[in-house]
Amino acid sequence: MSTESHLRIIWLYPDLLSTYGDRGNLLILARRADLRGLPVECAEVRADQPVPADGDVYLIGGGEDGPQALAAQRLIADGGLHRAVERGATVFSVCAGYQLMGHAFFAKGTKCPGLGLLDITSDRGETRAVGELAGEVDPMLGLPMLTGFENHGGRTHLGPGVRPLARVTTGIGNDGASEGAWKGRVLGTYSHGPALARNPAIADLLIRWATGLQLEPIDDRWPTKLREERLSAVR
Template identity: 65%
Template sequence: MSTSILRLVWIYPDLLSTYGDRGNLLVLSHRAEARQIMTESIMVRSDQVVPREADIYLIGGGEDGPQSLAAQKLIADGAVTDAAARDKVVFSVCAGYQIMGRSFIAGDRQHAGLGLLDITSDRGPTRAVGELAGDVHPQLGLPTLTGFENHGGRTHIGQESAPLVPQVSHGIGNDETSEGAWRGKVIGTYLHGPALARNPQLADLLLSWAVGRPVDQLGQLDDTWSQQLRQERLAALA
């Protein structure tokens, strides 16, 4: 960690904060502090400079106009790119996920992304709306991913990144085959819900990366209610 306090940065909530994505920040803060890991939550508006000394950076979803503006500002700011180069954790959702890639389509134009993930995004033939689920890439050691998707984009993964979910069992995800992408400590997903409330083990993985300790050394929490939520959603798909 950059300091004795875990610093969580919520990027551009005035531009990209749809479908309860701020919940990801709240989940990380709660799960850290329940383990006696003190946190500082920093919300950075689009007219502010993104802190360079932080531990986890989060960015959510939004519409085309705010998405393209956010990408331009983040490229000019450089803090997230620098943070990823220093092995800090970046968790991105939907429009924010596309921004982490090499390019994306917004407003019928192609825009440059940050290039932190080897992905490109364009438009799909239909809008992907509904529940999504699938088994997570085995290297991450996580249970089935579950969440809600609502996006018109399709994302294509290059050789320098891996899918978060190699094969979806329900939903569209990137391209009706895979969902999300990751490289190093940068993870992107189309899932709302918010994603970390639906997938607490994923939240713990991000925390473990940030504090430099294995997940099994973070300490156990009572996940009765989150597991009940997961089971209800997965049962509905079955």
């Protein structure tokens, strides 16, 4: 955590990338940290602002091809997120934000360079993947089923440098078989909905990665109801 021992959460480029409730990821993460008594500081960094390299957790959401390509260009030119990851910062990226963590992705028919922070490459599928997404999370992460909503034209191929976040049971995710990817403290998913509201265990994982703390359980009756409702809809 940062020097004043605040958990510093940085929401990247909300002006370009934030669809299907992605902003909720910021609210849930801050709330779950706060309920554990952790002081939290949230910053929203727009695409015309420099990316501070001293954050603890960086969030980036999904969006359409044009804003996605612009966001990738700006993040590469800025370099702040790269410096943060080198320092061991935690990153949670969704859909367009996930694709641009990789080596390359397609936007409006053009191949665009990504940030290269995850060993993934995205191209386009024959159909758009739209609807509920569910999967069994990588056992190494020890988390319950992933649940989310997806809407993307891209398909993502994983290199040897990452592990899939989940094995798909409903929906498409990366390619109909695997969903998302992670390496170290950088995690990406196609799951909107917002992902951390539907998967509070992922929010807690991000807080644990960022703080090194074991977290006390909190009252999760409402998120549990939401998860049961969403997961039963795809069973």
